Amino acid sequence: xxxxxxxxxxxxxxxxxxxxxxxxxxxxxxxxxxxxxxxxxxxxxxxxxxxxxxxxxxxxxxxxxxxxxxxxxxxxxxxxxxxxxxxxxxxxxxxxxxxxxxxxxxxxxxxxxxxxxxxxxxxxxxxxxxxxxxxxxxxxxxxxxxxxxxxxxxxxxxxxxxxxxxxxxxxxxxxxxxxxxxxxxxxxxxxxxxxxxxxxxxxxxxxxxxxxxxxxxxxxxxxxxxxxxxxxxx
Amino acid sequence: xxxxxxxxxxxxxxxxxxxxxxxxxxxxxxxxxxxxxxxxxxxxxxxxxxxxxxxxxxxxxxxxxxxxxxxxxxxxxxxxxxxxxxxxxxxxxxxxxxxxxxx
Numbered sequence: 374x375x376x377x378x379x380x381x382x383x384x385x386x387x388x389x390x391x392x393x394x395x396x397x398x399x400x401x402x403x404x405x406x407x408x409x410x411x412x413x414x415x416x417x418x419x420x421x422x423x424x425x426x427x428x429x430x431x432x433x434x435x436x437x438x439x440x441x442x443x444x445x446x447x448x449x450x451x452x453x454x455x456x457x458x459x460x461x462x463x464x465x466x467x468x469x470x471x472x473x474x475x476x477x478x479x480x481x482x483x484x485x486x487x488x489x490x491x492x493x494x495x496x497x498x499x500x501x502x503x504x505x506x507x508x509x510x511x512x513x514x515x516x517x518x519x520x521x522x523x524x525x526x527x528x529x530x531x532x533x534x535x536x537x538x539x540x541x542x543x544x545x546x547x548x549x550x551x552x553x554x555x556x557x558x559x560x561x562x563x564x565x566x567x568x569x570x571x572x573x574x575x576x577x578x579x580x581x582x583x584x585x586x587x588x589x590x591x592x593x594x595x596x597x598x599x600x601x602x603x604x605x606x607x
Numbered sequence: 608x609x610x611x612x613x614x615x616x617x618x619x620x621x622x623x624x625x626x627x628x629x630x631x632x633x634x635x636x637x638x639x640x641x642x643x644x645x646x647x648x649x650x651x652x653x654x655x656x657x658x659x660x661x662x663x664x665x666x667x668x669x670x671x672x673x674x675x676x677x678x679x680x681x682x683x684x685x686x687x688x689x690x691x692x693x694x695x696x697x698x699x700x701x702x703x704x705x706x707x708x709x710x
Contacts, residue, residue, distance in 0.1 A: 383690075383692075384690075384691050387690075387691045387692040387695065388691065390692075391692075391695040391696070407611075408611065412611060412612065412615055415615050415619070416615060416618070416619075419615075419619035419623070420615070420618050420619050420622050421622075422622060422626075424657070425618060425622055429614065429615070429618055431666075433611065433614075439610045439611050439613070439614035440610075440614065442614060443614040443617045443618050443621075446618045446622070447617075447618060447621045447622060447625070450618070450621070450622040450625045450626070451625050452649065452650075452653050453622070453625050453626040453629070454625045454626065454628045454629045455629065455645070455646055455649040455650065455653075456626075456629060456650060457626055457627065457628065457629015457630045458629040458632065458642070458646045459629070459646040459647065459649075459650060460629065460630075461629060461630045461632075466630065471627075471630050471631075472627070474630065475623065475626040475627035475629075475630055476623065476626060478626045478629065478630075480650075480653070480654065480657065483650055484650065484654060487650065529703065529706065530699065530703050531673070531677060531698070531699035531700060531701070531702035531703035531704075531706070532699060533661070533674055533702070534662070534673065534674040534676075534677030534678070534698045534699050534701070534702030534703075535677070535695050535696070535698055535699035535702075536661050537658050537661035537662035537674055537677065537678055537681070537698070538677055538678060538680070538681035538694055538695050538697075538698030538699070539691075539694075539695045540654050540657045540658040540661060541654075541658045541678065541681050541682070541685070541694075542681065542685060542691050542694045542695060543654055544651065544654040544655055544658060545685045547650075547651050547654075548651075552648070553648065553651050556648050556651050556652050556655070557651050557652070557654075557655035558655070559652075560651070560652035560653070560655040560656045560659075561655040561656055561658065561659035562659075563656070564655075564656035564657075564659050564660050565659050565660070565663055565664075565669060568660060568663075568664050568667060568668075568669055569667050569668065569669065570667075571667075572667070573664075573666055573667060576656065576660060576664075577653060577656040577657055577660055578653075580652050580653065580655070580656030581649050581652050581653055581656075582652075583652045584645060584648035584649040584651065584652035584653075585645060585649075587648060588641065588644035588645040588647070588648045588649075589641065589644075589645070591640070591641070
């Protein structure tokens with residue numbers, strides 16, 4: 374294993390521990406909101422996408438119908454389809470690996486994979502992060518659900534701030550061009566503006582519209598400068 | 608089976624289908640420049656939105672609390688090219704400290 378590979382693995386496990394630790398909060402929150410330990414574990418094992426899980430538990434906990442909770446969770450999960458779209462050419466998984474890759478396709482594994490400088494490191498980053506988050510997230514969900522009285526508020530040790538910092542750290546390497554910075558700033562602003570107006574979870578999804586708006590128009594070809602074969606320039 | 612279990616099964620099955628769909632669309636669809644641009648920029652938009660909502664959101668309310676101090680620390684640490692763990696653990700520690708001081 375090269376030094377670079379080791380550094381990617383360290384980053385991956387760092388993400389796993391940071392995000393997985395928040396699973397303590399999920400397990401606890403699920404049980405507090407009337408889910409059984411088996412239901413909390415079923416969500417972490419089979420849904421395995423944090424925002425969707427929090428959305429379902431949050432809506433049901435706030436007195437919403439299970440069906441509207443499920444709808445919010447699925448709306449949030451639709452971003453994973455875009456992640457798969459982005460990852461497929463990088464990972465090129467075949468057979469059962471493709472089915473496994475799909476389950477591990479989440480914010481964190483995608484962000485680590487696409488922030489790597491080459492395909493080999495992207496693969497290492499994806500699989501290691503996916504496995505690390507899956508393991509930590511599920512162990513933590515169980516621990517949180519079992520210890521609900523002791524860990525009812527993960528905020529006391531700043532875990533909620535850790536998740537925001539983790540998302541930002543994952544986004545950071547992407548902010549190298551004016552386009553990505555514009556999209557990031559616009560998406561963050563739109564999500565905040567929509568937060569009081571839409572049910573929890575949907576503002577994040579709506580912010581994808583910023584990416585669509587900027588990505589949709591075909592770039593105007595500039596005759597004096599050569600363009601990439603796909604017509605885009607960075 | 609209770610209503611809650613049905614919701615969990617629906618989210619698990621639907622959520623997996625969404626995850627898998629990205630891997631099973633034909634390659635020629637992926638090779639369109641517009642799709643490439645969308646696929647490149649969508650995670651950027653969603654990660655930025657997740658960061659913002661995670662730090663300033665509380666249900667449907669916008670709040671400025673200890674998490675913002677954690678985010679400030681994270682920005683500074685990232686500007687100084689600190690390792691990922693320093694960024695994340697440091698942000699948590701700063702937020703916890705602010706809460707401890709603020710009572």
